[in-house]
Amino acid sequence: MNRVRKNTACRSCQRNGRITCRRTRHGDLCLKTGPGECAEMLKRARAAFQSGRTANECFRLAQLDAVMRLVFEHECDFVDALARDLHKPRFETVVSELILVKNEAVYAINNLRKWMEPQRVERNLSTALDECMVVSEPLGTVLVLGSWANPVQLCLVPLIGAMAAGNCVVISPSEHCAHTAELLHRLLPSYLDNECYHIVLAGTNDISEMVELKFDYVFFSGTREEGTKVSLAAARSLTPVTLVLSGKNPCYVDQTCDINTTARRIAWARFHNGGQSVASPDYVLCHADVKERLLQALRCALLIFYGSDPRESRSYGHLVNMENFSRVRDLLWRSGKVVMGGQVNEAEKYVAPTLLSDVSETDPVMHQEYFGPILPVLTVESVDEAISFINKRDKPLCVYAYSSNNKVISRLMNETSSGSFCSNDSVLQSLMPCLPFGGVGQSGMGSFHGRYSFDIFSHKKSCLLRGTRIECLTYLRYPPYDDRNLSLMTWASSLTQKSQGWCQIL
Template structure:
């Protein structure tokens, strides 16, 4: 699996009722996870997920869920991560839909045995590689893209014939509640589950023993997840945030470069694992690049980004304070830097 910003399912495989937030919290943590894990194991051992018809039906149901409740997801994501609507639809809903539709088109081909070249030791044999599901997969989402980082791995896990337990990020309460309501209504109730877990409960949940753990988040928590998974020899896929520098040469098209950097940096108000962290710039291009960045940002967000519907906000107070402190400690501010604590707004 790879991560810009989440793995493709190709690589993974190669009547609603209202639920209050308090209700979801009562069904959270390791105890609730153990209950659904037992059910998922029984379903997997019964080969409930083995047939391609079952897998296709589940992925198609996931697409229907997104289409039927697009407005609900947009509202929940808006409350949780404060993304502009266009960003939410493109980076969350459309990304998941595209992965699901790609899976529907290719699933039968992925499930076919793959013939391999024979050598002297297997000259009289028929050599095939047969893809088999692993078992029960745990998907731990992340607040930067709470829907995408839960559902894109889910599409891949379904395609590969696994049962799945999703743990949406606890900081994205509205999205977690919505997933908790909708997944049982659209997907198989024995094979696919959602459990809300606090960050400190993740290691305890992983100790319950899964066949694969998918985690997206920061390096520190990634280390804890890997250590917990190692205790049960569970396979792990980690999608971790990191440093993403951009190099700008003196020979490049400065205006195009500035627009691309500005878009990548300010998508979701910079709260993305693949957002550029810093720029390495040829000295001859520095001044032109700064001016081009200023122009690009004004084109994107206007002269007052705070009033722009396309400019996001920091997801929570903790992250806002970190960004504000870093702004105070860093060097010279060339563009923006305005701060509004009530809105968790930091100007570009």
């Protein structure tokens, strides 16, 4: 492990007389790892899993603690890397990346023993002399494919769930956040067991080939296009997957809400991280009576957040690469009417936080998948129209509703289908260890965070522990078959509605 160097700690730590950060030496860029090297890592990880070392509770706890120390001791390094990759402000890096990882690790450490315990099945007449339980056993060696939108969180949070469940893990960070990927590549071997946990720097074009190496599970977060490729590759080897995919997250605003608070919360959720988040609201369905007030409140919120020139703001991020910049710029020019923002700078991959009005359902911004700081505002006449609008489209990852009317909130929650739902705020439901986060339909499959991460990386094995003391009854099932025995078993099965199926004793 690297030693702490006092002269490389961040200034705030030096002022407070504490050294809470340390930097690693920035060397040459790490070379990409091809599928061949990944196959070798998979072989080593399988051997480590077969040795049984990850089955031990103390081993899992030690690795979880190491992840916590990793993010705590290298906070400054992660801030620097994400600033280079995404122009991400320090505040956003600490709050939405590092603290979230720490919370997940603490939650797992505090609950691991309970999660690992066999789940006893309630006894009934048929199991009065038996013991039935569900045992959580690790799947084996799993692959975690990270996303560039939250390159630390979406690598380390699934890692925490997988290691808590007792798996060996191979992580592949997104190549689009090269500095963050290289930092993880350099740091992880210094903290985690080098046989059980590996990191590869693979290109996007290598993902399908990596998935086909036959891992025991694959976790992927990213775009639907990439998720489709992962799913197809996994299907060829019958590998189960969790997919957390982006889409169009609707946000309904009615005339009863607190407009100023609503505008601040929507603006923060949509434009943090430069608008590059799978959980942020993608468009607003606004009641016609409050459209102008909402647009004005959104303009005021953006001025307060980022100033008159967000390009100069230290609180505003930029787009990850030229491909994403070009896509967002083209959508901006081909959709609706710009109410605020719209400025772009290709050299800096900068797109100003932009509000769009007069948007049509057929505009490209309402159909094409993108990550960027654009918020279309459409009008509806009622909650019924909003629900109909949402339900005509693919099931989103998130649905948001802003209203002081509980009946409106209940209708949006119960009459639409989505991976998650949040009322009178946005994004927060995707950050809590106690809540599952994942998609449904076109927005993905499976969910993670906390216990739900432990569960997706575990096989729930049903176990029946039975003795031989009831052979005087079980003989009825043996050949040669007899009509009298069949009559007895049929009669017993007819009692299942009243007696919980005691004929299962056979």
